[in-house]
Amino acid sequence: xxxxxxxxxxxxxxxxxxxSMVSFAIIQLPPGDYADSxxxxxxxxxxxxxxxxxxxxxxDLGLDRPWIVQYGDWVAKILLDGDLGYxxxxxxxxxxxxxxxxxxxxxxxxxxxAFMYAVALPIGIYSAVRQYSITDHVFSVIGYIGLAxxxxxxxxxxxxxxxxxxxxxxxxxxxxxYQDAPWSWAKMLDLLQHLWVPVVVLGTAGTAFLIRTMRxxxxxxxxxxYVTAARAGGLSPLRLLLKYPVRLALNPIVATLGWRLTxxxxxxxxxxxxxxxxxxxxxxxxxxxxxxxxxxxxxxxIYCALTIAGTFVSDVLLALLDxxxxxxxxx
Amino acid sequence: MSETAINVAPARSRLKRPxxxxxxxxxxxxxxRHHMALIGLSVLGLLFVIAAFAExxxxxxxxxRNSNYLTGPPMGIHFFDTEGRFHPRPFVYARGSKRDPVxxxxxxxxxxQIRWPVRFFVSGxxxxxxxxxxxxxxxxxxxxxxVHLFGTDILGRDVFSRTLYATRVSLSVxxxxxxAAFVLGALIGGIAGYxxxxxxNLIMRLIEFIRSLPxxxxxxxxxxxxxxxxxxxxxxxxxxxxxxxxxxxxLARTVRSKLLALREEDFxxxxxxxxxxxxxxxxxxxxxxxxxxLIVEISISFPEILLAETSLSFLGLGxxxxxxSWGVLLYAAxxxxxxxxxxxxxxxxxxxxxxxxxxxxxGDGMRDAADPYSR
Numbered sequence: 218x219x220x221x222x223x224x225x226x227x228x229x230x231x232x233x234x235x236x237s238m239v240s241f242a243i244i245q246l247p248p249g250d251y252a253d254s255x256x257x258x259x260x261x262x263x264x265x266x267x268x269x270x271x272x273x274x275x276x277d278l279g280l281d282r283p284w285i286v287q288y289g290d291w292v293a294k295i296l297l298d299g300d301l302g303y304x305x306x307x308x309x310x311x312x313x314x315x316x317x318x319x320x321x322x323x324x325x326x327x328x329x330x331a332f333m334y335a336v337a338l339p340i341g342i343y344s345a346v347r348q349y350s351i352t353d354h355v356f357s358v359i360g361y362i363g364l365a366x367x368x369x370x371x372x373x374x375x376x377x378x379x380x381x382x383x384x385x386x387x388x389x390x391x392x393x394x395y396q397d398a399p400w401s402w403a404k405m406l407d408l409l410q411h412l413w414v415p416v417v418v419l420g421t422a423g424t425a426f427l428i429r430t431m432r433x434x435x436x437x438x439x440x441x442x443y444v445t446a447a448r449a450g451g452l453s454p455l456r457l458l459l460k461y462p463v464r465l466a467l468n469p470i471v472a473t474l475g476w477r478l479t480x481x482x483x484x485x486x487x488x489x490x491x492x493x494x495x496x497x498x499x500x501x502x503x504x505x506x507x508x509x510x511x512x513x514x515x516x517x518x519i520y521c522a523l524t525i526a527g528t529f530v531s532d533v534l535l536a537l538l539d540x541x542x543x544x545x546x547x548x
Numbered sequence: 549m550s551e552t553a554i555n556v557a558p559a560r561s562r563l564k565r566p567x568x569x570x571x572x573x574x575x576x577x578x579x580x581r582h583h584m585a586l587i588g589l590s591v592l593g594l595l596f597v598i599a600a601f602a603e604x605x606x607x608x609x610x611x612x613r614n615s616n617y618l619t620g621p622p623m624g625i626h627f628f629d630t631e632g633r634f635h636p637r638p639f640v641y642a643r644g645s646k647r648d649p650v651x652x653x654x655x656x657x658x659x660x661q662i663r664w665p666v667r668f669f670v671s672g673x674x675x676x677x678x679x680x681x682x683x684x685x686x687x688x689x690x691x692x693x694x695v696h697l698f699g700t701d702i703l704g705r706d707v708f709s710r711t712l713y714a715t716r717v718s719l720s721v722x723x724x725x726x727x728a729a730f731v732l733g734a735l736i737g738g739i740a741g742y743x744x745x746x747x748x749n750l751i752m753r754l755i756e757f758i759r760s761l762p763x764x765x766x767x768x769x770x771x772x773x774x775x776x777x778x779x780x781x782x783x784x785x786x787x788x789x790x791x792x793x794x795x796x797x798x799l800a801r802t803v804r805s806k807l808l809a810l811r812e813e814d815f816x817x818x819x820x821x822x823x824x825x826x827x828x829x830x831x832x833x834x835x836x837x838x839x840x841x842l843i844v845e846i847s848i849s850f851p852e853i854l855l856a857e858t859s860l861s862f863l864g865l866g867x868x869x870x871x872x873s874w875g876v877l878l879y880a881a882x883x884x885x886x887x888x889x890x891x892x893x894x895x896x897x898x899x900x901x902x903x904x905x906x907x908x909x910x911g912d913g914m915r916d917a918a919d920p921y922s923r
Contacts, residue, residue, distance in 0.1 A: 246773035365904035367855050370897045377887045483762035505772035520765045
C-alpha cells in the first residue's frame with residue numbers, strides 16, 4: 218500500500234511539472250509580450266514610447282532573457298515564495314487575486330461532486346434492480362437529456378424559468394444585502410440557498426453519466442452466479458445487494474472519480490460566467506480576453522493541479538476498495 | 549470467401565441468410581433493431597440536409613436586417629383565422645408597428661385583418677449556392693410581407709435563417725475536427741500498437757496526461773491565444789485544430805488496444821504464414837476488422853467536439869461573427885436581460901441538444917452493432 222502511495226505521489230509530481238510547462242507555454246503563447254501591449258496603450262493615449270524605453274522595460278521585467286530562464290524563474294518563484302506572477306489587469310499579485318475567489322470555486326466543485334454521487338448512486342442502484350420499470354425509463358430519459366445539454370444552456374434555461382415563474386434572479390451567490398457583509402450564520406444560509414443552482418447545473422451531466430455506469434455495471438453483477446447462490450443460501454435481498462454486487466459495481470465509479478472532478482473543474486468557468494458567480498470562472502475568462510497572461514496561466518495551472526489531485530485521490534480510494542489492485546502494486 | 553457466395557446467391561435469399569451475409573449487413577440488421585438509434589439517424593440525416601441546403605430552406609439571407617421587426621417574437625403559421633375559417637394555404641398575420649408611448653420605441657403589433665399567405669418555391673434574396681452559382685430560389689416565403697419563424701434578434705435578423713446557416717457551420721466544424729482527431733488518433737494509436745515497447749509506454753503516458761487535464765480551460769486558453777486580427781476562415785480552421793488537438797486521445801486508445809488484440813489473432817498469423825506483406829495485413833485484414841469500432845468512437849467523439857465548439861463560441865472565444873454557428877447565435881443570449889425579453893434566442897440551443905442526443909443514440913446503436921458476431 219505504501220509502495221503504491223509513493224509511486225502515485227511521484228507520478229503526481231511529474232505530471233504537475235508537465236502541467237507547469239503547459240501553463241507557462243500558455244502564458245508565452247500570445248504574440249507580443251507585456252512591453253508591446255504597454256507600448257500600445259501608451260500609443261493610444263498619445264504618449265509614444267521610444268525603443269530605448271521599451272528595451273529598458275523588457276530588461277527590468279526580464280522579458281529579454283531566453284524562455285527557459287524565464288520558465289525556471291517562474292517555477293522557482295512559485296515553489297519558494299508562492300508567487301504566481303503579477304496581474305497587470307488587477308495591479309495586484311496573481312496569488313492575491315486568486316485567493317479571493319478560489320475558495321468559492323472549491324466549495325462549488327466539491328458540493329457538485331457530493332451532489333452527483335449522492336443522487337446518482339441510489340438512482341443507479343434502483344434503476345438496475347427495477348430494470349425496465351417506469352421509473353427506470355423516466356431516469357433514462359432524464360439522463361440522456363442531461364448528458365446532451367451543455368452546462369451553459371442548462372444555466373440559461375434555469376435562469377429563464379426562475380425569472381418567469383419566481384420573478385427572482387438566480388445569478389450570483391449572495392442576496393444583495395449579504396454581498397459585502399461579514400461571514401455569519403445568516404450569510405451562510407443565504408449562500409446555501411443560492412448554491413444549489415450552480416451545483417445542479419454543473420452536476421447534471423455527470424450525474425447522468427454516473428447513473429448509467431452504475432446501472433450497467435450493477436446489471437452485469439446481478440446476473441452472476443454468486444448472487445443466485447447467496448439468494449438460495451437465504452441471505453436477505455437488501456443485505457446481499459449492498460454487500461456484494463453494489464460493492465463490486467462501485468469499482469468503476471470510484472476509479473473515474475478523478476475524471477468526474479476533471480469534468481466539474483472543466484465546466485466550472487463557463488457556469489461561473491453565465492451565472493455571474495464571484496468565483497474564478499469570470500476571472501479566468503476576463504484574464505483570457507484581456508491577455509492578462511500570468512493570471513490566465515496561473516488559473517490553468519490551478520485547474521490542472523486540482524484535477525491531478527483528484528486523480529490521485531481516486532487512485533488511493535480504488536486501492537483501498539479493491540485488494541487486487543493493492544496486491545498488483547506490491548507484486 | 550463470403551463475397552463469392554453472395555455474388556452467386558440471388559438477392560432475395562441473401563436477406564434471409566445470416567450465414568452468407570457480409571459483416572456490414574449483419575451490423576445493419578443489428579443496428580435496425582435499436583429504435584432510438586434509427587430515430588437518431590433520421591434526425592442526423594435531417595440536420596445534414598439542412599446543413600447542405602441552408603440557402604434554399606432559409607427564407608432570407610442570414611445577415612439581412614428587418615428594421616420593421618426588431619427583437620420580434622416568433623411568427624406562428626396558421627391555417628385558421630380569427631373567425632375560425634379554414635384556409636388551405638397557410639398564412640401568417642401581418643405585422644404593423646406602433647410607438648411605445650413611454651419609450652417611443654417601435655413595437656411590432658399583430659394585425660389580424662391582413663394575412664400574408666405562405667408560398668412555396670419562391671424567389672427571394674439572392675445568394676451563391678455553395679459559393680458556386682447564383683440563385684434566388686427559396687423553399688418558402690410569404691407574399692406581401694416577411695416571415696420570421698423563430699423571431700428576430702436585436703438587429704432584426706431572422707433567427708430561423710441564421711440557425712439553418714449555423715447548422716452548416718457547427719456540423720462542419722465538428723466534422724472537420726473529428727476527422728483531424730481521427731487522423732491523429734489513428735496515426736498515434738497505430739504507432740503505439742504496432743511498435744509497442746517503450747514507444748507504446750510513452751504514448752500511453754502522454755494520453756493519460758492529456759486526459760487528466762481539464763479540457764475546457766485549456767481550449768479556452770489556446771483559443772484566447774489566437775491572434776485577434778485573423779480572418780474568420782483562419783479562425784475557423786484554427787478552432788477545429790485546437791478541438792482536435794485535445795480530442796484524439798479516445799481514438800488513439802481504441803486503435804491501440806484493438807491493434808494489440810488483433811495482432812495475436814489466428815487469421816493474422818495465417819495471413820503472415822501465407823506470405824502476406826505487412827501493408828496487406830494491415831489494410832486488408834486488420835483495418836476492416838476494427839473499422840466498425842473506429843466508427844463507434846467517431847460517433848461518440850462527435851458530440852464532444854460539437855459541444856466544445858458551442859461552448860467556446862458562446863463565451864466569445866471561438867468562432868465570431870460574421871460566421872454563424874450555434875454557439876455564436878447563443879452568444880446573444882448570454883445575459884438574463886436578453887433571455888427575459890427574447891427567449892426565442894435560445895432556440896439554437898434546442899438544435900444543439902437535438903444533435904447531441906441524436907449522435908448519442910446512433911453511437912449507442914453502433915456500439916451494439918459493431919461486433920455482429922457477438923452473442
